[in-house]
Structure formats: structure tokens, C-alpha cells
Amino acid sequence: MTILSRSRLLVSAALLSSLLLASATATAADKVRLAINLSPISALPLIAQQKGFFTQQGVDVTILNFTSGRQALETVIGGGAEIATAAESPVTAATFANQKVVVLARMEYSELKTLVAAPGITKPADLKGKRIGYASGTGSEVYTHELLKKIGLAKGDVILVNLRPQDMVAAAASGSIDAYNIWEPHVANGRKALGAKATLLDLRDVYSETFNVVVTEAWARDNPRVAAAFLRALLDAERWLKANRDEAIALVGAAVNLKKDDLAAVWNDYIFELVLDDLTVRALRNHAQWRLDTNNAAGGATTLPDFGKVIVSGPLKDVAPDRVKL
Template sequence: MFVLTASFLFATPQRATAEELLKARLAQNLGPISGLTIVANAKGIFARQGLDISVSNFTSGKQCLDTVLGGGADIATTAEAPVTAAAMAQQPIAFVAGMEYSDLKTMTAASAGIKTKADLRGKRIAFTAGTGSEVYTSVLLKAAGLTSKDVTLVNLRPQEMLPAMAAGSIDAFDTWEPHVANAKKALGEGAIPLETKGLYSETFNIVVTQSYLAANPAIVSKFLASLIEAEGWLKAHPDDAIDVIATATGMKRDELASIWPDYVYRVRLDDRILTTLKTHAAWRLETGNHPPGASMPDFSRVLVTAPLKTLDPARVTLEARP
């Protein structure tokens, strides 16, 4: 059971003057996984909700959360991997909403001859440490009947994977879109996606620090209200949403349109999020990828339901005990 420790006041949003807007700094992973924050910013929804949001863009959710924890931003878009790492390190984070989930993918070099998961044996596989890419890689190897000792793992940032494959220094890489689509576009027949659909879905979420939430409940409330409004607009205008997100991320419109069904946008706190967090934390404990002395986090101290539940109770459907 969650204890609501703060009061949140909400009013019908009205047009605010520049002087009245509440300021906040967003650390955003600039990709379609951040589609709702991209839309909220591009369509003026943040301002309509009374916010002045300055955006700093990064290439991973880990960088976003690290920036927030370091004081360089107030709000992070991030996946479950950085969340579990922070929770196990006893960082005072507040997970206030999920906003998207989508499958991670594997792209292979045609020259590597990888036709099935088992063909990954002996290959050089790129991943991004500290992100969902690392967990996905572990799950992929397990599904292939392999361990990390059966392959050569190469830690790269997502934007480094395509150049590495083009140079022939890796045989495959595990990451999120749009990096997989970008590789296919750049390498053509030289890049072949490996079938892994449904193997691992990464969530993308909104996280702040506990102290920021306590000091700025109105900002967090307005931010989540903005995402809910952006979700409604995105679903009502999918073609326009593709235009907006493609422009913001530098993707070709047709390339984003081809993978658009991969992205499931919904502002929520549900059992899928909790299960993903627990699965990820269990993986950390099994592999030793955690701070010394860490144990399974008490996610009732991490997942904070009050802001979203006050806005729309139907979006909070946690039934399992955190």
C-alpha cells in the first residue's frame, strides 16, 4: 500500500504569462521513446499547462538520470535500468510515471552470417552498459543458450554502434530505435535484423528526486498533466505526431512511420512497470551488477503514485505489492 505524503492542488490550466510560468529543466533522451515529452514541448502543451521547460538532450536514459542526480536537471526521461541502479545505490529517486514501452532489437552485420540467436556464439556484440540494452543482451544470450563467455561483449554508446559495424569491428549490436533503423538505412543489405520480437520490452519513464518532488509538487503535477494531454493529441493525430517527432529527432519521416507501431505511448503506473523493475533488479542481483551489499529495492519507496493518481486515478493500476 502506498502512503500519500504530500498534497497536490490542481486547477484547470489557463494561459499563463511568461512571468507566471513555472520553470523546470528536463533531461531528455532524444528519440521516439521520448515522444510524449517531445510533443508536449513542440505543441506548446507545457506552456499551456503553465510550465517553462528547458530541454537538454542526451542519447541514453542513464545520462538523463545521472544529470538529474548531479543537479544539472530536474526531471529525467529514463528506462528501468538506471532506475534500479539508483534504487540499489539508495539514491532518493521518485518514479512518478511510465510514458512508453517498446521492444529492444538486435542488428547484425550480413557478413557475420547470424541467422538465429544461437549463431551469436563467438561473435562480437555491442551493448550499452547501465541501460536496458545490457539487460536485453543478457536475456538474449540466455534465450540463445549462451553466456557472456560464449561471445565478446563490447560496451558502446548507441550512436557509436553503426560506425563500429560499418568499420567491421562488431558483428551485432543490441539497442533501441531509431539506431536500428538508422543502421539499416546506412548499411542496406549489409545489415540484417535478428528476430527477437517480444524478448524484452524496455519502459521509458519520468523520474525526479524525492526532494524535488517535495519542493515542487505543482511542477510535477503540471508536467504529468502535459504528458497526458500530449498522449491524447498524439493518438488523435498520429500522422502529425510522426512529423513532429521525426523533425525533433532528425529522423526521416518514412523511417519513423515504418517503426511507429513499435511504440506504445501511455502515461501510467501499472504492474507491467513494477514487474519490469523487479525483473531488472533480480538480474542485477544474479549477475553482481549492483553496489556492494545491495538487496532487492523496496519499490513502494520508489514508485510515487500521488501526483498521477490525483490527476487520473484510472492511470494507476498497481495491484501487486511493490
């Protein structure tokens, strides 16, 4: 082999090594840990994972399951994941605490519910003096506050019991609480476990909880391409969900350990749409105002945060400009 040939071979090997290193670096950069609330409200990322939409968009997603969006967002803030699915409650808590988190999109909203497990409670006013389960630091707490206000009861008129969502059914079954306020599938699970003992109070328009894609400000700034690819996969999942209702219910039900028929009964309660709109902003502001009104804002805050800085619309605008309606 001539010196020139050997030089060309060395150059080619060096170029190939550089390309392989660049490829490996790009692949590693696209690895994402997603912390979710394992519930039907996380249908879009669950579908995106199961149907391969994340992979198609070049994002390698590892899903970490939690029982609330608060836990999911705390994991992101603590560095244990890059993206969380969370309602407005943990987002406003983090914002007041000066933890730099941002919302990339709203992907769902739905109303919370009250499941009754004790006799003699047939209307909201009957909750007076009863033991009511709720999950502190989540939309469940806000719903409880708004429910009491709507039916004319003060906090001292009931006995509030702070529980993890997954413990509410057992607490109701044992008789340690009379009712609980929570999101699905914990209501459907309770109705199934308690049978005729369980009833659902007829309550509407008390509190609609949004469910959002949330990341740290630093991650959003440093990873706009990955953020856009992630949202593109969720948009693919939304389209598939709406075109394949029965299959979507079966897939999500299996993922959250809920029978297809049980999930189908409440499926229409969920509004799935990847968007940034006035509802997204209004939910954040209203929830932040609730924190101020109830002294639940960190640091003794007295004014609303600037939610224009909490919502980052760039990645969604790159993917689907018509979905940014702010």
C-alpha cells in the same frame, strides 16, 4: 496631494510590488529542466514541448538532450536538471546506490532489437563467437544478458563491446562489431546506413523496456503542483499523438533526425501511455533481480529494494486517477 492620498498611493505601490514579486517567484518555480534520451521513446515530452502543452499547463520547460536515459538521470542526480526520462535500468542502479530517485509515471514501453551487420548470422544461435555491441548500464545491457540466456549462450561465448548508442552504426559499418543490441532509432539508422548489409534478427519477447518520468525524492516532495502540471501536459501529448498519427510521426521524426517513412515503419513498436501499473513495478523488480543475479547491484546488496517507495503516484493521481492502476 494629501497625506492620506500619498499613504494610499504608497500602500498601493507596496501591494503591487508584492504581487509582482509573488508572480515572478511563481513563474521561476515553474521553470523545469528536462533531461531526455533524444529518441522516439521520448515522443510525449517532445510533442508536449513542440505543441505548447507544457506552456498551456504553466510549466516553462527547457529540454536537454542525451543519448541514453542513464545520462539523463545522472544529470538530474547531479543537479543539472529537475526531471529525466529514463528506463528502469538507471532507476534500479540509482536505487541500489541509495540515490533517492522516484518514478512519477511510465510513458512508453517497447522491445529492444538486434541488428546484424556481418554475413553468416541468420539466426540467434549464429551469434556465438561474434562481436556484439551493447551500451553498458542501460536496458541494452539487460537485453543482451537476457538474449544470451534465451538462446543458450554464456557471456564467454560472445565478445561484448561496450559502445555509446550513437557509435554503434559506425562500428558496424567499419566491421569492428558483427551485431549490436539497442533501441530505436539506432536500429533504423543502422538499417538505413548499412543498406543490404544489415538484417534484423527475428527476436521477440526477450526484453521489453519501460520508459519513465523520473525525479529526485526531494523534488517530488517539494513540487507536487509542478509535477502534476508536467504530467497533465504529457497526458495532453498522448491524446494528441493518438489522434494525429501522421503528424506525430513527422514531428517526432524531425526532432530525433529520423525520416518520417523510416519512423513510420517502426512506430507501432512503441506503446505510448501515461500510467502507473503492474508492468511498471514488474519491470523495476525484474531488472533489480537481474542486478542481484549478476552482481550488478551497488554496495553488495542481496535483497530487492522496496519499490513501493520508489514509485510516487500522487501527482498522476491528481491529474488522472484512472491512470494509477497499482
